[in-house]
Amino acid sequence: MEHPAYVDLLTHTWDMLADIATTKTASGTITLATVDTNDQPQACVVVLRSVDPEHQILQFHTDADSLKFRSLRHNPKAQILVWNETVSIQLRLSVEVNLRQDAESQALWRQVPSPSQVAYGKHPATGAVISGPFDYRTLSSQDKFVVVECHVTKIDYLSLKAEHFRAVFEKEDSWSGKWISP
Numbered sequence: 158m159e160h161p162a163y164v165d166l167l168t169h170t171w172d173m174l175a176d177i178a179t180t181k182t183a184s185g186t187i188t189l190a191t192v193d194t195n196d197q198p199q200a201c202v203v204v205l206r207s208v209d210p211e212h213q214i215l216q217f218h219t220d221a222d223s224l225k226f227r228s229l230r231h232n233p234k235a236q237i238l239v240w241n242e243t244v245s246i247q248l249r250l251s252v253e254v255n256l257r258q259d260a261e262s263q264a265l266w267r268q269v270p271s272p273s274q275v276a277y278g279k280h281p282a283t284g285a286v287i288s289g290p291f292d293y294r295t296l297s298s299q300d301k302f303v304v305v306e307c308h309v310t311k312i313d314y315l316s317l318k319a320e321h322f323r324a325v326f327e328k329e330d331s332w333s334g335k336w337i338s339p
């Protein structure tokens with residue numbers, strides 16, 4: 158098998174992420190893992206809204222009442238997981254988040270279509286126990302809309318297509334890359 162080059166793996170990583178955000182190859186979702194205030198890992202699916210390869214930033218949106226918001230406020234470190242079945246590549250991205258409720262998030266709120274705005278703000282709040290499955294109201298609340306900016310610090314690229322290989326890239330090493338036994 159041809160020896161892969163670090164630079165091509167990095168380019169491929171950001172291309173795959175951009176494809177998810179534009180829903181070209183996947184359903185537009187990623188898996189997010191956080192650690193809650195009881196040190197319990199929590200994984201869930203979120204929609205990848207934007208990708209900025211130049212600054213290594215990914216964005217998703219969430220509700221300020223969600224567990225993940227509280228978890229990330231307590232511990233801003235998270236991991237994003239992507240499995241691209243077509244090319245047999247797993248990406249594990251270590252990230253540090255910035256929870257934004259500012260002028261920029263307000264500007265983005267205005268671009269969220271109204272059917273999607275219902276995802277933000279509920280009464281009782283998301284996560285609360287309710288007496289029946291539909292005993293809640295949606296509030297479409299701008300106050301609960303949070304833009305989560307994920308700054309990528311590490312990329313773990315695992316290829317299982319032909320001969321298995323794995324590479325790790327870290328921001329603190331200027332993304333220079335290391336081969337890892339898979």
Ligand SMILES: Cc1cc2nc3c(=O)[nH]c(=O)nc-3n(C[C@H](O)[C@H](O)[C@H](O)COP(=O)(O)O)c2cc1C
Nearest residue numbers: 186201202203204217218219220223224225226284
């Ligand atoms: C396909 C899919 C897409 C989702 N997208 C989002 C999203 O973009 N943002 C979000 O906060 N939750 C999203 N969710 C819901 C989360 O997975 C999770 O159930 C919810 O946010 C509650 O999380 P919490 O435990 O942090 O409160 C999505 C779920 C699915 C199945």
